[in-house]
Amino acid sequence: VQLLESGGGLVRPGGSLRLSCAASGFSVSNYAMTWVRQAPGKGLEWVAGFSGTGDNAYYADSVKGRFTISRDTSQNTVFLQMNSLRAEDTAVYFCAKDLDTGNFPRHFFDYWGQGTLVTVSS
Amino acid sequence: DIQMTQSPSSVSASVGDRVTIACRASQPIGTWIAWYQQRPGKAPRLLIYVASSLQSGVPSRFSGSGSGTDFTLTITNLQPEDFATYYCQQAHSFPLSLGGGTTVE
Numbered sequence: 001v002q003l004l005e006s007g008g009g010l011v012r013p014g015g016s017l018r019l020s021c022a023a024s025g026f027s028v029s030n031y032a033m034t035w036v037r038q039a040p041g042k043g044l045e046w047v048a049g050f051s052g053t054g055d056n057a058y059y060a061d062s063v064k065g066r067f068t069i070s071r072d073t074s075q076n077t078v079f080l081q082m083n084s085l086r087a088e089d090t091a092v093y094f095c096a097k098d099l100d101t102g103n104f105p106r107h108f109f110d111y112w113g114q115g116t117l118v119t120v121s122s
Numbered sequence: 123d124i125q126m127t128q129s130p131s132s133v134s135a136s137v138g139d140r141v142t143i144a145c146r147a148s149q150p151i152g153t154w155i156a157w158y159q160q161r162p163g164k165a166p167r168l169l170i171y172v173a174s175s176l177q178s179g180v181p182s183r184f185s186g187s188g189s190g191t192d193f194t195l196t197i198t199n200l201q202p203e204d205f206a207t208y209y210c211q212q213a214h215s216f217p218l219s220l221g222g223g224t225t226v227e
Contacts, residue, residue: 046217
């Protein structure tokens with residue numbers, strides 16, 4: 001199992017970025033997937049995630065209405081579309097795989113990518 | 123939303139010590155809690171889930187306990203590779219949330 005994030009970079013406030021998380025060794029269609037971020041020198045913050053194998057997704061209040069999680073099973077990849085970016089969105093973004101398969105997972109995360117850095121600055 | 127509060131924020135320890143880290147949920151969450159270890163510059167690693175189940179491959183010196191609102195991660199016979207930051211995470215309800223972290227130094 002491997003997860004490889006990409007798409008991070010420097011963006012101006014108000015801009016957009018799309019992060020990708022390419023999975024191997026399992027199918028993203030069979031697991032709930034999630035995004036967690038970590039601001040420089042700070043703790044982990046859950047950002048967004050699927051509740052199961054469908055399209056039902058949840059978001060942290062801090063990103064609701066601005067970020068959208070999606071997945072493309074043909075590419076075996078999960079995405080995080082980030083719009084209206086703010087300085088406080090600056091962080092390393094990790095994607096993670098749920099421990100359980102199926103539509104009623106317990107939302108514990110056993111595999112993580114190495115992260116991609118997003119910097120929001122003018 | 124459920125808030126997770128960890129204590130202490132840091133703890134000084136030596137190899138061979140027993141270390142205990144606490145996590146309190148702002149409302150009852152049963153045993154819907156996990157613990158992660160994060161070394162500097164690395165991704166988090168799942169240690170414990172459903173409060174006390176040891177993830178595959180994790181040494182038995184790690185253990186978890188608790189239910190409801192109060193939970194504990196214990197590391198016995200601390201090893202050099204255990205100096206890291208530890209986080210609790212509630213999986214009771216969305217939005218998921220994590221504690222602020224405890225650094226073992």
